[in-house]
Amino acid sequence: MKYEYIDDITSDVKFRAYGNNLKELFENAALALANIFCESDKIQNRKTIEISVEGTDRSDLMVNWLTNIIAEVDIEEMFFCGFEIVEVSNTILRAKAFGDDISPELGGTVAKAVTNFNFELKETKEGFMVQVVIDI
């Protein structure tokens, strides 16, 4: 499983994303987020942007990565359908994000921000898991 939504928060969205390695973890968390904004499987891959973020540790890097994606939806006015992590360490990430210009009929809702509530990033037997609550 790449990610799942956990339905125990009344007003917002919680998801868990998984990965065998950090690359997969960051990719899948981004996909879970992208799917709040839109039906990401219906979005064409017509436009690519590059995103670079830094963080003080893995958790901070994850929060900054997701916050950056939220910002790019507004700035580039695009919906995302996929991500490729080019390089990731505990403190630096370089990635490509794929998608298309926004089409409101495919829209979901606005993800306002990544919160600290119930945030958890940990190593598991299979690799990594992150749990994130998004304010919508």
Next chain:
Amino acid sequence: MKDKMEKINDYEWLLPKSARKEMRVDGKLFGNQAIFDQVESDTMGQLSNVCCLPGVIEPVAALPDAHFGYGLPMGAVAAFDAEEGVISSGLCGFDINCGINSIRSNLMVKDIEDKKRELVTELFKTVPCGVGSKGKLRLDDKIDDVLELGAKWAVENGYGTKKDLDRTEEGGCMQGADPKKVSELAKKRGRPQCGTLGAGNHFLEIQRVAEVFDETAAKEWGIDQKDSVAVMLHCGSRGLGHQVASDYLKIQEQAVKKYNIWLPDRQLACAPATSDEGQDYFSAMKCAVNYAFANRLIMTHWIRETFEKVFGQDWESMELDTIYAIAHNVVKKEEHRIDGKKKEIYVHRKGATRAFPDIPVLIAGTMGTSSYICKGTEIAMEKSFGSSCHGAGRAMSRHAALKGFKGEEVSDNLLKKGIVSKATNWKSLAEEAPGAYKDVDEVIESVHGAGISPKVVKLEPLGVLKG
């Protein structure tokens, strides 16, 4: 934490500071028995956390629509000493100056009945709705002016009138907003979005005055005619405000360490009121507040133009005047009477509306249910730092709503009640189905009974636009 609460009277419940050793002051819940029964213990736990912060002034108050939030519950007010207290980005929340503009008219329900669908369709074309909705206005190098001047900028540029500013909290412009304190990323997000509604619980509604409770106030505000048509616009500072909040949460998380502030919950990130980290946030937040005031007034202008197009009259002759425009996520420096003395304090309203004496308090219901206009009072000044509730509050997650409701059915059910609805897609209608929210009537009965904002009129929807 709820088990520690004591009934004060039919509309007030005390969370005594004895409930927890770290609490510096009492907490309070405004609500009738039904509200008390419904409120989650975790929500009161969050309230108790805020009672532990430095310089907090009694009481930290949960309003009847309070529900679990981040740090402070949504639907709450917390005030801090201007010298000894804190200013908190965590307490204000992500959607800075999410708020409401209410507009009246001299049109009656019968005048618009035949054109209701056309009106909703035209409004949907004119007011950009939905996630990532593209604004028609590109601010480019004007963004700093909007952040500094707020709705005044809108008026100077042909959107709205001076009269609208007179009917807006803070005159539509918080003084002391400093665009230099707003990050370039936040500005980038804000440039294309001024004059857009957004999505989620934001909406535009055509309403009718369904019931008048206070003839005198209703007459003064021009809403005393039953079945007259009104408009309610609910939205905020869009991506710009979200980014300002995210940026300063990080800055204030560091400040908490720097100034050695003990926090019961990391989400209550804050900084001493007199520190740079506190004042910089306050200046940046004011920018987001101003952006939202401009955002709503620009859309008000387009709403008026749409009425002109559909009804073939100018908006002045239809008297599409602003009843009032308010913020319900905001930090304000205000003068209040504390222990008998006038004092300047920082009031954090999160999902809470200013309820100063004789000023309109705008409270949004849900699609298909009622909204209300109430009136602020001296009692609110004494008991809740001049604050009241802001809405109904969700009872069901969006995910659960999607499982429980279908957008087409929601739309059909609204139509059976005579309500025309339009959304960017069916999903957003299902997510915001009336059944996914708490009963707004109990919330209103509570603020009315407690005397913090008695009812003036009840409004019912005729047409709904969702993002």
